[in-house]
Amino acid sequence: MxxxxxxxxxxxxxxxxxxxxxxxxxxxxxxxxxxxxxxxxxxxxxxxxxxxxxxxxxxxxxxxxxxxxxxxxxxxxxxxxxxxxxxxxxxxxxxxxxxxxxxxxxxxxxxxxxxxxxxxxxxxxxxxxxxxxxxxxxxxxxxxxxxxxxxxxxxxxxxxxxxxxxxxxxxxxxxxxxxxxxxxxxxxxxxxxxxxxxxxxxxxxxxxxxxxxxxxxxxxxxxxxxxxxxxxxxxxxxxxxxxxxxxxxxxxxxxxxxxxxxxxxxxxxxxxxxxxxxxxxxxxxxxxxxxxxxxxxxxxxxxxxxxxxxxxxxxxxxxxxxxxxxVSTAEPQQYTRGGNASDEDQGDRIRVNNAHYSYTGARDVLHGIDLLVEPGERLAIVGTSGAGKPTLARLLAGLDRPRTGSVTIGGAPVADLSPDVLREHVVLITQDHHVFHDTVRDNLRIARPDATDQELQAALDAVGAKWVVDLPHGLDTEVGHDITLDGASAQQLSLARVALADPHTLILDEATAQLDPRSARQTERSLAAVLQGRTVIAIAHRLHTAHDADRIAVMEAGEIVEIGTHDELVNARRVYGKLWQAWHSGSSNPPPDDPP
CATH class of the missing domain: 1.20.1560.10 (ABC transporter type 1, transmembrane domain)
Incomplete structure (x- = not known):
């Protein structure tokens, strides 16, 4: 572009x-x-x-x-x-x-x-x-x-x-x-x-x-x-x-x-x-x-x-x-849809069909990705640095469009959905979050402008934002003026927006990576509450994040080279098995599992 x-x-x-x-x-x-x-x-x-x-x-x-x-x-x-x-x-x-x-x-x-x-x-x-x-x-x-x-x-x-x-x-x-x-x-x-x-x-x-x-x-x-x-x-x-x-x-x-x-x-x-x-x-x-x-x-x-x-x-x-x-909203890359959606694609099913993607048009960084994510499934995507995990996450979240192939939700191309409709289906949660210099109420209503105060409070309670009860003016407290939020509290505010948007699918890309250990644990507890009952796709930069996932997709050089459960991939002793063995042997006291 x-x-x-x-x-x-x-x-x-x-x-x-x-x-x-x-x-x-x-x-x-x-x-x-x-x-x-x-x-x-x-x-x-x-x-x-x-x-x-x-x-x-x-x-x-x-x-x-x-x-x-x-x-x-x-x-x-x-x-x-x-x-x-x-x-x-x-x-x-x-x-x-x-x-x-x-x-x-x-x-x-x-x-x-x-x-x-x-x-x-x-x-x-x-x-x-x-x-x-x-x-x-x-x-x-x-x-x-x-x-x-x-x-x-x-x-x-x-x-x-x-x-x-x-x-x-x-x-x-x-x-x-x-x-x-x-x-x-x-x-x-x-x-x-x-x-x-x-x-x-x-x-x-x-x-x-x-x-x-x-x-x-x-x-x-x-x-x-x-x-x-x-x-x-x-x-x-x-x-x-x-x-x-x-x-x-x-x-x-x-x-x-x-x-x-x-x-x-x-x-x-x-x-x-x-x-x-x-x-x-x-x-x-x-x-x-x-x-x-x-x-x-x-x-x-x-x-x-x-x-x-x-x-x-x-x-x-x-x-x-x-x-x-x-500003042109058309893509500079030629893109073809994967034909008409079949009956099995309807609902909240996410399907990636032979997707190729290039940042510049000169060289693909994703090659022939095929992936099916069932509603309610917890999928972890792992791989070495540069394998293309965040790029695939952006395609799944509709932030980018494949050069060829398709990425669909319920048979509809994700990248074609309007921002309001897209937010109801899938949300990408990263380590980056933004808090506006505005009231807590207006910070939350970005996700749902018609939400009542009771619904806002319920979303804050769901993510464990106990600091709200100490606000000087309640939901009318201005962030950046009346109070200053630390990293964990700001992330909780962002997660409360996700709870209000109520998407059926969440894509996690190391949402707690830049927080200190205490804040990270607090945010992980808030994140676990938001994940309940949803489809979860976790971009796992650390292998212990993938351990409890329903399935694990292993990426290497822009391709999915393995997919299966943790035990299946470890027993196969291929890419994931070698990565797990190397990580496990290099850490005598592995950290507790993150919420997948």
């Missing part, structure tokens, strides 16, 4: 934006209407100022009272504009908050909906960057920049229309002088999208390098790979720096050019208006009003200029966030 996450195209981003705007269309309409009223109120002030100037020039007998009335009207319209503008921004900010939440939730749903076999192969650093940095930039833009841009656009349009209505010649003169702004923006936009996409991608690559280095720190130290990882990080930093410097260079060209261009309309109207006034073609009030309108136009245009940079960055981030929708 590709190590690069897709990026949504411009059309897809526009379509997503339209959907987000349409989802809150009443708020959008309210922002536009209120802002239009604010802009209309704002036009009255300059017009009344021009009337004051013309009134003074005309010099009627009651000039002072007329000026007072006009000035009072300008004051009222200014207050109205201020209040309406505040209201429009308030509506816009609320719209932005709701839309930002919608974008984040949609991203999270898409990621959680990915099949585990697909999610496991995605670059985690880039995925984290999209869900954090990119989603935050999109949220900030929707929260602040979009409402301000909407206000600025409506205000600018009203001002342009007003100056044209006031005097078409002066209006055209002022608008022609805005060509410089349009040229600068057009130059910027043609280069901005690829530059900002590159900057965002380089940030995701850097996050991926850092996350991979942190995750594999112990392996890097053991193999002496520090210098190689340092070089990879420095290369990623260099690319990120270069990409961000390119966006900075674009801004250093855009902003000075726009600042100069924004001054030209006022200068042009003053020059042309002065000539027209001298020729008696327009009044001084009209020239002053047009000049004030165009001077006010600088404000919303400056807002647009300074927002355009944030909008470009947000558009690139929006494309990356929306690109998760295009």
């Amino acid at each position: 590709s190590r690069h996450l897709p990026v949504a195209g411009s059309g897809d981003v526009r379509a997503a934006l339209v959907r987000d705007l349409g989802a809150d269309r009443r708020a959008v309409a309210a922002v536009i209407v209120v802002n239009a009223l604010a802009s209309a109120a704002g036009l009255a002030g300059p017009w009344l100022l021009g009337r004051i100037i013309d009134t003074i020039q005309a010099g009627p007998t009651d000039v002072l009272s007329a000026v007072d009335r006009l000035a009072f009207g300008a004051l009222l319209f200014t207050i109205a504009q201020t209040v309406l503008s505040w209201w429009a921004l308030k509506l816009g900010y609320r719209f932005g908050e709701r839309t930002a939440a919608r974008v984040r939730e949609r991203f999270l749903r898409r990621v959680l909906a990915l099949p585990p076999r697909v999610a496991d192969h995605l670059p985690s650093g880039d995925l984290i960057a999209r869900g954090s940095t990119d989603a935050s930039l999109v949220a900030t833009t929707l929260r602040y920049a979009v409402p301000e841009v909407m206000v600025a656009v409506v205000h600018a349009l009203f001002l342009m229309i007003a100056v044209l209505v006031l005097d078409p010649l002066l209006g055209l003169c002022g608008l022609v002088c805005l060509i410089g702004v349009g040229t600068a923006v057009r130059w910027y936009l043609r280069r901005a999208r690829p530059a900002y996409l590159e900057a965002a991608a380089s940030g995701g690559e850097l996050a991926d390098v850092i996350a991979g280095t942190a995750k594999g720190a112990r392996t890097i130290e053991l193999l002496g790979l520090e210098q190689r990882r340092r070089q990879a990080a420095e290369s990623a930093i260099t690319r990120a720096r270069s990409a961000n410097l390119r966006t900075l260079w674009l801004r250093t060209v855009l902003f000075p050019s726009a600042e100069i261009s924004l001054a030209l309309p006022v200068i042009g109207v003053l020059l042309i208006g002065g000539i027209l006034y001298a020729d008696g073609l327009v009044s001084l009030g009209v020239v002053v009003t047009a000049t004030v309108y165009l001077r006010q136009l600088v404000g919303p245009l400056e807002t647009l200029m300074y927002s355009i940079e944030q909008l470009q960055g947000a558009a690139a981030s929006y494309a990356r966030v929306e690109g998760v929708a295009d």
Whole structure:
């Protein structure tokens, strides 16, 4: 599977934006209407100022009272504009908050909906960057920049229309002088999208390098790979720096050019208006009003200029966030199902039929695996390191799909089951577990969102989680805030999720391997309670784990070379018999059996 996450195209981003705007269309309409009223109120002030100037020039007998009335009207319209503008921004900010939440939730749903076999192969650093940095930039833009841009656009349009209505010649003169702004923006936009996409991608690559280095720190130290990882990080930093410097260079060209261009309309109207006034073609009030309108136009245009940079960055981030929708859930390897399921495959029977698997497509690591696991059976899979045991476990759990052949539960391909349905059938329990910084209740309801408190408590009791009774806020206690769980307690919480999911088959891959002996014994007792009445497939890295299993499958070089009971395999004196004899003779006091 590709190590690069897709990026949504411009059309897809526009379509997503339209959907987000349409989802809150009443708020959008309210922002536009209120802002239009604010802009209309704002036009009255300059017009009344021009009337004051013309009134003074005309010099009627009651000039002072007329000026007072006009000035009072300008004051009222200014207050109205201020209040309406505040209201429009308030509506816009609320719209932005709701839309930002919608974008984040949609991203999270898409990621959680990915099949585990697909999610496991995605670059985690880039995925984290999209869900954090990119989603935050999109949220900030929707929260602040979009409402301000909407206000600025409506205000600018009203001002342009007003100056044209006031005097078409002066209006055209002022608008022609805005060509410089349009040229600068057009130059910027043609280069901005690829530059900002590159900057965002380089940030995701850097996050991926850092996350991979942190995750594999112990392996890097053991193999002496520090210098190689340092070089990879420095290369990623260099690319990120270069990409961000390119966006900075674009801004250093855009902003000075726009600042100069924004001054030209006022200068042009003053020059042309002065000539027209001298020729008696327009009044001084009209020239002053047009000049004030165009001077006010600088404000919303400056807002647009300074927002355009944030909008470009947000558009690139929006494309990356929306690109998760295009993550392919198809397998890069060709896969054939084993035909129609026979009657004997129905129910909870697990069947592996001539399964081959390759991580890269170049070389198989599993070769022609055939295996049948009956409901309620306890099967142990043993073999030397590198035999392919964890890989087979991933196929059985539906996390990967065989290149050829099939792995089915009740006749249905395991890898084709949705995560919710798969969790009801089979769960893989490893030494890795995760506890979320959330309440104990919500940590458990990941497995069953509709579970009642009584069912949650029953699941905790089933795994022996006695520490729950001492929680300060019961099931509402926040893990990571109110309490910190040790390894055994965290594993018990994970096992309680398994009890809630209630799958018929559990696959164990050394769930207690990294715990200290005391915690391991406690977790093994909890695990034994969860295993009751279920099909159990245990990946046995230690032979005493397999001793009490109903059957044992022995793997060697990606193949199952033996299968039978413990006594049958020991008496056969082949691979398992030799392994058992070597282990048994090398340990005068074998450890007590693990729960199979």
